[in-house]
Amino acid sequence: MEHIAHDETSFVRPAEVGEMELYHAKTWLGKYVFSQDAKTIAIQYAATAIAIGMVALVLSWVMRLQLGFPDAFDFIDPSSYLQFVTMHGMIMVIYLLTALLLGGFGNYLIPLMVGARDMVFPWLNMISFWVYFTAVVLLAASFFVGGGSTGAGWTLYPPQAILPGTPGSETGILLMLASLAVFIIGFTMGGLNYVVTILQARTRGMTLMRMPLTVWGIFVATVLALFAFPALFVSAIMMSLDVLLGTSFFMPAIMTMGNEADHVGGNPLLFQHLFWFFGHPEVYIVALPAFGIVSDLISIHARNNIFGYRMMVWAIIAIAFLSFIVWAHHMYTVGMNPYFGFFFATTTLIIAVPTALKVYNWVLTLWQGNIHLTIPMLFSIAFLLFFINGGMTGLFLGNASVSMPLSDTLFVVAHFHMVMAVAPVMVVCGAIYHWYPKITGRWYHEGMARFHFWVTFVGSYLVFLPMHYLGIMGVPRRYFEITGTSFLPDSAQTVNASITIAALVVGFAQLVFIYNLIFSAMKGKKAPGNPWNATSLEWQTEHTPPQHGNFGKELPCVYRWAYDFSVPGVEDDFIPQNVPPRTTTPEAAS
Amino acid sequence: MSTDAMAVDSLELKPGVAGFVDDWGSDQRAFKGVPWGKAMMWIFLVSDTFIFGCFLASYMTVRMSTLEPWPVPSEVFALSFGGAPIPLILIAIMTFVLITSSGTMALAVNYGYRKNKWVTFWLLFATAVLGATFVGMQMFEWSKLISEGIRPWENPFGARQFGSVFFMVTGFHGVHVSVGVLFLFLTSRKVFRGDYDTGRRGFFTWQKGRYEIIETLGLYWHFVDLVWVFIFAFFYLW
Ligand code: HEM
Numbered sequence A: 001m002e003h004i005a006h007d008e009t010s011f012v013r014p015a016e017v018g019e020m021e022l023y024h025a026k027t028w029l030g031k032y033v034f035s036q037d038a039k040t041i042a043i044q045y046a047a048t049a050i051a052i053g054m055v056a057l058v059l060s061w062v063m064r065l066q067l068g069f070p071d072a073f074d075f076i077d078p079s080s081y082l083q084f085v086t087m088h089g090m091i092m093v094i095y096l097l098t099a100l101l102l103g104g105f106g107n108y109l110i111p112l113m114v115g116a117r118d119m120v121f122p123w124l125n126m127i128s129f130w131v132y133f134t135a136v137v138l139l140a141a142s143f144f145v146g147g148g149s150t151g152a153g154w155t156l157y158p159p160q161a162i163l164p165g166t167p168g169s170e171t172g173i174l175l176m177l178a179s180l181a182v183f184i185i186g187f188t189m190g191g192l193n194y195v196v197t198i199l200q201a202r203t204r205g206m207t208l209m210r211m212p213l214t215v216w217g218i219f220v221a222t223v224l225a226l227f228a229f230p231a232l233f234v235s236a237i238m239m240s241l242d243v244l245l246g247t248s249f250f251m252p253a254i255m256t257m258g259n260e261a262d263h264v265g266g267n268p269l270l271f272q273h274l275f276w277f278f279g280h281p282e283v284y285i286v287a288l289p290a291f292g293i294v295s296d297l298i299s300i301h302a303r304n305n306i307f308g309y310r311m312m313v314w315a316i317i318a319i320a321f322l323s324f325i326v327w328a329h330h331m332y333t334v335g336m337n338p339y340f341g342f343f344f345a346t347t348t349l350i351i352a353v354p355t356a357l358k359v360y361n362w363v364l365t366l367w368q369g370n371i372h373l374t375i376p377m378l379f380s381i382a383f384l385l386f387f388i389n390g391g392m393t394g395l396f397l398g399n400a401s402v403s404m405p406l407s408d409t410l411f412v413v414a415h416f417h418m419v420m421a422v423a424p425v426m427v428v429c430g431a432i433y434h435w436y437p438k439i440t441g442r443w444y445h446e447g448m449a450r451f452h453f454w455v456t457f458v459g460s461y462l463v464f465l466p467m468h469y470l471g472i473m474g475v476p477r478r479y480f481e482i483t484g485t486s487f488l489p490d491s492a493q494t495v496n497a498s499i500t501i502a503a504l505v506v507g508f509a510q511l512v513f514i515y516n517l518i519f520s521a522m523k524g525k526k527a528p529g530n531p532w533n534a535t536s537l538e539w540q541t542e543h544t545p546p547q548h549g550n551f552g553k554e555l556p557c558v559y560r561w562a563y564d565f566s567v568p569g570v571e572d573d574f575i576p577q578n579v580p581p582r583t584t585t586p587e588a589a590s
Numbered sequence B: 001m002s003t004d005a006m007a008v009d010s011l012e013l014k015p016g017v018a019g020f021v022d023d024w025g026s027d028q029r030a031f032k033g034v035p036w037g038k039a040m041m042w043i044f045l046v047s048d049t050f051i052f053g054c055f056l057a058s059y060m061t062v063r064m065s066t067l068e069p070w071p072v073p074s075e076v077f078a079l080s081f082g083g084a085p086i087p088l089i090l091i092a093i094m095t096f097v098l099i100t101s102s103g104t105m106a107l108a109v110n111y112g113y114r115k116n117k118w119v120t121f122w123l124l125f126a127t128a129v130l131g132a133t134f135v136g137m138q139m140f141e142w143s144k145l146i147s148e149g150i151r152p153w154e155n156p157f158g159a160r161q162f163g164s165v166f167f168m169v170t171g172f173h174g175v176h177v178s179v180g181v182l183f184l185f186l187t188s189r190k191v192f193r194g195d196y197d198t199g200r201r202g203f204f205t206w207q208k209g210r211y212e213i214i215e216t217l218g219l220y221w222h223f224v225d226l227v228w229v230f231i232f233a234f235f236y237l238w
């Protein structure tokens, strides 16, 4: 027979440090605006990210309207189209997904999941949000300055980014660079917090290898960001100097508008190297938290332990490491030495190995699981489909020779939307629904959520799948309009129009989503503390939503990993991490 | 995989190399005995290393890609004393001053841990003054180069990238030193006031200060010194 151990504390090491002191704000301003509580900061991050993300969504509608129905809209001209593409891409990647996954989910989940009262540097954490907010304001300001926002593409390649003729070369580009630099400063403040909290402030019994994969994903992504953002920071400084002081870091001698520009001797390729040294890890900064979160969602909603936990952790670490040595696969067309092309193609394809392992493990977790088709589970499955799809086209683009003709076509656009836009967005939606009852203490509206899921899932496929075909036919990316060309059949335009309609419908579903979130936070059904019967610590808090300090008088002790689902011989189909172990009595053992 | 807790006897952590692995495999803290602030500073410094690494890599790249000749360091960075130009003399003094300040900083950390308030204060103060001297000499060097016509966007002695990258990288390093000097003065003031003895709370962070903070600041200061050694090698000796 099994029974609970008598002396539970003998299973965990004694506390190494005293409890952290929390600053309890007394004023309204201190509680809700300049809050030092990671949960409030998380919501501030998430709300700001989603708000600016809505701008990017609207921009995607406008772009699609132009592509689907050329000549129908006067307010879109070739320059403004470029501005929309640029702002859409940059906002989505940095200001929405990076900020939401790390600043939003990171802040909310890390302290709760590792059993800490708060982040280790609450004041720095608060400043981090406000610096991020400043970055968003700077970015948004660039819509309103003379000449408008920059139209250099989200990659901001010089020389064209700063030469006259490119929209926004007057002020827009400077605001963009300033905003990025400020974002990086703010992110560094937050990122140091996340990393140190995970490394140094876990609760008793919470070993690294007992952390939920969500924490692992966010942790490694943050480390990645701390080492990748410097390259963007440096290139932003250098490009600003090229604009402001007329230095020539990135600018060769060049003719512009019939005149010789006052630059000589710079190296535009240097920018590309720096940018992609940041840019490729950035893909994983967005993807790794999504990987981690989706592992937990799949495990919880399939009531099955995650398949190959250790392999999952090491795969995350391997991917992170490899992501620093693949960057030039974005630059195959610059005319690099074939040996370099070979090197970067090889490393790129090697990344597919740990990534594929993760996909297998997700599928094997579902295998023979007790799959509940809840909203988070639906989104997780959708993630898997999109991710596999995007991963497949990644194999094409990773091979230097195959990538050449596909470069700068809609095939690339389709690929990265599948793999780093829609797939992480699926996880973000699933995660929001999953933790919504904990964060608000209420249920979201199930019907609206199902509507949101099906429209987004099917709609996104309708948007991005046909784009692959357009790309293979040779439709270039970042083109305002491509009609009257002999190599495109008329049906290409029909496809374009249908993509646009699907995109508009998908966009509408996101409005339903946001309405659901706001409405249910006030009017939703009350939710219990652990509605999904999950094991990790955030579901075991005394209060729902958790209060400042997260846990009650005493911090929980952790005795097991986060995936004790359907353990044989145990009555409940889950055992929370803070339930002490059962010992076997001598009679039963013999 | 075993999911239940470890047996009691495995809770003891081993010393030595095996202990390093043990620490990481244990709960609560990966770096045992390391305060949060110190861990944070180490990670920040690695991140900052990437920043300076990118700066130096960019410097090398533009130096290779420009077609105009690069000025000869021993000529542009020479000072004339009594009519004879002495190459790199100012830089030698600056480097000496900065390295000395690392020494006083290290001593300050040591005396801080002994809670020797006055010696700590004077050592910190000396470090700050030496750092400020360095910044002052750097300003002198800048103004000399500027008076000779070198600008970020032009350079009468050859490639214009020389001016751009020199002002940018030494400027960025100089900002690091200045920030360090500011914090050194603030910290020495706190030591002077006895904040770390009385546990007085920080004005912004509301956290209690401890002498450990001096070590964290020291890490930063030594890092800034180390970066200078690289800048010295790459800009003045190459
Ligand atoms: C409803 C969802 C979305 C639609 C309909 C959409 C549509 C588009 C379109 C039409 C383009 C421009 C194609 C071109 O002319 O080159 C584009 C570019 C881009 N999108 Fe999206 N997008 C969506 C969501 C996202 C998300 C969630 C991300 C986040 C990663 C994202 C990242 C990008 C990037 C990085 C670019 C490239 C910008 C550039 O070329 O400079 N998109 N998108």
Ligand SMILES: [Cu+2]
Binding pocket: A279, A280, A283, A326, A327, A329, A330
């Ligand atoms: Cu890449």
